[in-house]
Amino acid sequence: MSKTLLKGGRVVDPANGRDGAFDVLMDGGRIARVGRDLPVDAGTTVVEIPSGLVICPGLIDMHVHLREPGQEHKETVATGTASAVAGGFTAVACMPNTNPVNDNAGVTEYILKKAAEANLARVYPIGAVSRGQKGEELADIAELKRAGCVAITDDGHPVSTAMLMRRALEYTTMFRMPVIEHCEEQTLRGDGVAHEGFHASALGLRGIPGEAESIMALRDIALAGLTRGMVHIAHMSARQTLDAVRWGKSRKAHVTCEVTPHHFVLTDDMLGAPIAYDTNVKMNPPLRETADRDALLAGLADGSIDVIATDHAPHHYDEKHVEFDRAPFGITGLETCVSLCFDRLVHAGVVSLPRLVELLSVNPARILSVPGGSLSDGAPADISILAPDLKVTISVARMKSKSKNSPFDGWRLRGGVAATIVGGRAVFVNEGAGIQL
Amino acid sequence: MKKDLLGIGDLTPDEIYAILDTAEAMREIGQRTIKKVPTLRGKTVVNLFYEPSTRTRTSFEIAEKRLSADTLNIAVAQSSVLKGETLADTALNIEAMQPDFIVLRHASSGAGHLLSRICKSRIINAGDGTHEHPTQALLDAFTIREHKKRIEGLKVVIVGDLLHSRVLRSNVLLLTSLGAEVWACGPPTLVPIGLDRLGVRASTSIDEAVADADVIMMLRIQQERMHGAFVPSLREYFTTFGMTVERVARAKPDVIIMHPGPMNRGVEIASEVADGPYSVILEQVANGVAVRMAVLYMLAGETETEN
Amino acid sequence: MDADRVSRALTRIAHEILERNRGIDELALIGIRTRGVPLAKRLAQTIREVSHHDVPTGALDITLYRDDLMRAAVAAQPVVRKTEIPFSIDDKRILLVDDVLYTGRTIRAALDALIEFGRPKSIQLVVLVDRGHRELPIKADYVGKNVPTALTQSIQVHLLEIDGRDEVEIQES
Numbered sequence: 001m002s003k004t005l006l007k008g009g010r011v012v013d014p015a016n017g018r019d020g021a022f023d024v025l026m027d028g029g030r031i032a033r034v035g036r037d038l039p040v041d042a043g044t045t046v047v048e049i050p051s052g053l054v055i056c057p058g059l060i061d062m063h064v065h066l067r068e069p070g071q072e073h074k075e076t077v078a079t080g081t082a083s084a085v086a087g088g089f090t091a092v093a094c095m096p097n098t099n100p101v102n103d104n105a106g107v108t109e110y111i112l113k114k115a116a117e118a119n120l121a122r123v124y125p126i127g128a129v130s131r132g133q134k135g136e137e138l139a140d141i142a143e144l145k146r147a148g149c150v151a152i153t154d155d156g157h158p159v160s161t162a163m164l165m166r167r168a169l170e171y172t173t174m175f176r177m178p179v180i181e182h183c184e185e186q187t188l189r190g191d192g193v194a195h196e197g198f199h200a201s202a203l204g205l206r207g208i209p210g211e212a213e214s215i216m217a218l219r220d221i222a223l224a225g226l227t228r229g230m231v232h233i234a235h236m237s238a239r240q241t242l243d244a245v246r247w248g249k250s251r252k253a254h255v256t257c258e259v260t261p262h263h264f265v266l267t268d269d270m271l272g273a274p275i276a277y278d279t280n281v282k283m284n285p286p287l288r289e290t291a292d293r294d295a296l297l298a299g300l301a302d303g304s305i306d307v308i309a310t311d312h313a314p315h316h317y318d319e320k321h322v323e324f325d326r327a328p329f330g331i332t333g334l335e336t337c338v339s340l341c342f343d344r345l346v347h348a349g350v351v352s353l354p355r356l357v358e359l360l361s362v363n364p365a366r367i368l369s370v371p372g373g374s375l376s377d378g379a380p381a382d383i384s385i386l387a388p389d390l391k392v393t394i395s396v397a398r399m400k401s402k403s404k405n406s407p408f409d410g411w412r413l414r415g416g417v418a419a420t421i422v423g424g425r426a427v428f429v430n431e432g433a434g435i436q437l
Numbered sequence: 438m439k440k441d442l443l444g445i446g447d448l449t450p451d452e453i454y455a456i457l458d459t460a461e462a463m464r465e466i467g468q469r470t471i472k473k474v475p476t477l478r479g480k481t482v483v484n485l486f487y488e489p490s491t492r493t494r495t496s497f498e499i500a501e502k503r504l505s506a507d508t509l510n511i512a513v514a515q516s517s518v519l520k521g522e523t524l525a526d527t528a529l530n531i532e533a534m535q536p537d538f539i540v541l542r543h544a545s546s547g548a549g550h551l552l553s554r555i556c557k558s559r560i561i562n563a564g565d566g567t568h569e570h571p572t573q574a575l576l577d578a579f580t581i582r583e584h585k586k587r588i589e590g591l592k593v594v595i596v597g598d599l600l601h602s603r604v605l606r607s608n609v610l611l612l613t614s615l616g617a618e619v620w621a622c623g624p625p626t627l628v629p630i631g632l633d634r635l636g637v638r639a640s641t642s643i644d645e646a647v648a649d650a651d652v653i654m655m656l657r658i659q660q661e662r663m664h665g666a667f668v669p670s671l672r673e674y675f676t677t678f679g680m681t682v683e684r685v686a687r688a689k690p691d692v693i694i695m696h697p698g699p700m701n702r703g704v705e706i707a708s709e710v711a712d713g714p715y716s717v718i719l720e721q722v723a724n725g726v727a728v729r730m731a732v733l734y735m736l737a738g739e740t741e742t743e744n
Numbered sequence: 745m746d747a748d749r750v751s752r753a754l755t756r757i758a759h760e761i762l763e764r765n766r767g768i769d770e771l772a773l774i775g776i777r778t779r780g781v782p783l784a785k786r787l788a789q790t791i792r793e794v795s796h797h798d799v800p801t802g803a804l805d806i807t808l809y810r811d812d813l814m815r816a817a818v819a820a821q822p823v824v825r826k827t828e829i830p831f832s833i834d835d836k837r838i839l840l841v842d843d844v845l846y847t848g849r850t851i852r853a854a855l856d857a858l859i860e861f862g863r864p865k866s867i868q869l870v871v872l873v874d875r876g877h878r879e880l881p882i883k884a885d886y887v888g889k890n891v892p893t894a895l896t897q898s899i900q901v902h903l904l905e906i907d908g909r910d911e912v913e914i915q916e917s
Binding site: 196197198200201202203204205206207275276277318321322323324325326 | 524525543547550551565569634635
């Protein structure tokens with residue numbers, strides 16, 4: 001493969017302490033060198049990066065639902081990874097709640113085969129904690145690890161009992177593999193469909209209190225302390241959970257956490273307006289109230305929160321076009337994440353650009369122990385080129401995802417994706433961003 | 438008026454008064470020998486009921502017939518919904534037959550909003566989940582105004598299962614928008630969040646709540662709430678929150694007692710109170726027809742431009 | 745017409761009613777809301793002064809019988825008021841009273857409405873002003889004044905009880 005030099009642009013590579021004008025030389029699918037005014041050898045393709053664009057290590061979304069196998073009408077590995085690269089992600093970690101559940105090497109290998117065929121974003125499967133995600137006995141975790149799984153979770157449900165969670169955390173210590181937890185105390189959650197607060201109350205929707213999440217997080221953090229296992233709190237939504245995470249970190253428990261863009265952008269007033277009972281604002285955990293949203297923004301700013309992940313949860317139109325309490329939980333997120341992060345975090349002064357790169361790239365790579373997260377010499381040439389000032393109008397009709405369930409349709413945001421490079425190959429180029437690859 | 442009546446929030450205070458005034462005229466029709474006017478002749482009303490409801494469906498049907506509308510009742514059993522077509526598809530099929538109104542009763546909050554986005558027909562919410570039951574609140578207001586000649590400044594106490602009550606939500610919105618002082622009373626397990634933001638005083642003391650009340654509105658307490666551990670027993674509920682003659686005596690001498698029905702005698706209300714001189718429970722039923730006629734008539738007119 | 749001429753017209757009509765019906769037996773006055781109602785009451789008053797007998801009066805709201813309701817939902821619904829006929833109209837000789845007779849459509853609606861209250865012996869029509877331009881085969885039995893008008897004109901009847909003065913005006917629109 002020939003050499004390509006990305007010339008100009010601002011390189012933001014927090015893992016190497018870089019933030020400034022650098023050239024990036026790619027060779028054979030890897031980063032060859034990053035430096036100022038690199039010499040151009042004969043045969044090197046030079047790509048001029050328009051000023052104002054940002055070159056950073058490839059973004060990694062550690063929480064997506066690719067739906068394959070079993071629910072290909074919602075999404076496939078091919079459409080999901082097309083959505084990922086269009087959203088600036090060079091890698092995604094996909095949840096095991098497929099049909100059949102990814103609780104054995106066969107399913108893991110199937111997903112990886114589909115990912116190789118699609119040949120877009122890297123796909124890191126996440127295995128189930130328990131066989132069939134039933135919460136009864138542990139899945140064959142070592143086998144999952146060998147087949148390529150990077151973490152385990154029973155996402156969609158919490159790990160059913162404290163004892164099973166203890167065993168999962170203990171067992172995974174031998175692989176340095178996190179247990180990702182969907183925190184939800186089931187009896188407290190009941191048959192709730194929205195955040196337990198004023199808006200759900202006024203609309204007659206059954207509530208899910210923030211404590212349903214934080215109680216389970218406290219259990220898991222305590223167990224991480226007991227076992228020295230790694231627990232990662234998925235899609236944290238409640239301020240009480242953030243307090244629990246801070247408490248765990250202060251006690252040196254191996255706890256990390258992620259938030260989704262929709263939880264730090266939206267609040268539960270969306271239940272009533274602009275579209276009352278819009279099923280595209282129904283997700284689990286639910287949109288919380290302003291105090292929670294503000295707490296999450298503070299947690300992003302002060303470093304308590306490790307990761308931004310989308311919880312990309314595609315659902316078919318027919319499934320969402322029903323009564324609110326019958327609709328499935330979840331929204332798509334891969335193609336709105338970067339714009340929301342720029343508009344609501346970076347331009348709003350909540351986090352710096354290097355900090356955003358940590359949240360979207362450095363930390364997910366570290367937590368999952370996968371390649372990426374830096375532009376170090378010899379690292380895979382997985383690079384996201386971002387356009388912080390691009391004016392973007394979100395359009396679900398133009399999205400690559402097979403499903404259109406996003407509440408952000410029509411939103412005008414500042415910041416977007418210019419191009420996505422995986423293994424030195426441009427897999428997505430946004431013609432509107434003025435870049436030619 | 439908006440195209441649909443999905444909740445009391447769709448109405449301005451002026452529109453509420455216009456409906457109540459129109460209902461006065463409509464009530465006179467019910468006292469005639471020939472209880473029928475040609476107003477909605479040639480119009481089709483579909484009563485689409487996903488929950489069994491003898492009272493509300495009958496009331497709507499009589500109202501429609503008195504206005505000469507052609508009425509069609511579709512009762513859908515919940516069990517068949519689970520395996521059958523979606524609400525959206527049912528709505529599209531009904532819409533294809535070009536009805537002018539769809540009266541919807543549904544177990545899901547917001548079902549009317551979904552229908553409203555699909556249908557050109559005017560939608561009247563006849564009760565959606567635990568959200569709203571606007572015509573019930575309108576007939577309650579009509580009944581209150583008849584007895585008290587006003588609504589503004591009255592102390593209205595609503596007692597019972599506040600959490601699961603669509604009657605509560607509609608009444609709170611209506612009564613507060615017309616300036617009543619609204620109190621809500623029930624066990625803390627059955628009080629929804631944010632009542633104060635709706636301008637309601639919440640109390641767990643029935644004696645405090647009913648003191649000097651002009652109107653006491655009782656809500657049904659459902660047997661199944663025992664299973665959710667909302668209250669320990671029906672007996673304890675009655676001794677703690679049930680409306681007894683002694684408790685009524687704490688209210689104003691001319692207090693009226695209301696209940697949207699169906700009643701649980703001996704659970705939320707003593708028979709002596711339900712059948713007593715203060716009770717206007719059967720008047721509420723009678724007024725329901727006139728108020729629903731008024732709503733049908735008013736909605737048949739101009740609609741605000743939808744955006 | 746000024747107040748004096750309105751008053752004289754009503755007095756004349758009251759006498760004509762008594763004359764043509766040979767007394768007040770079985771007579772009843774029903775005014776069409778809004779301005780037919782005070783006119784009916786004034787006629788009853790005059791008849792009482794002349795004959796020393798009371799004639800029952802009622803009020804009829806024809807809104808729900810209009811033939812232009814919801815033909816195109818472009819206007820807010822007209823306000824519905826109460827119909828108040830506190831007597832049986834069966835076998836009565838009904839005098840239907842309105843302020844202006846124009847297309848005849850209001851009277852058509854009023855006849856439909858009245859018939860549903862019973863079977864009167866007869867219905868006669870009293871109007872203060874007949875401005876012509878009938879669209880239905882309807883004719884008044886008693887007319888205060890015939891006022892030929894153009895279609896571009898409108899007739900405004902003001903009555904003391906409602907508007908604070910008695911006056912009939914023709915306006916160019």
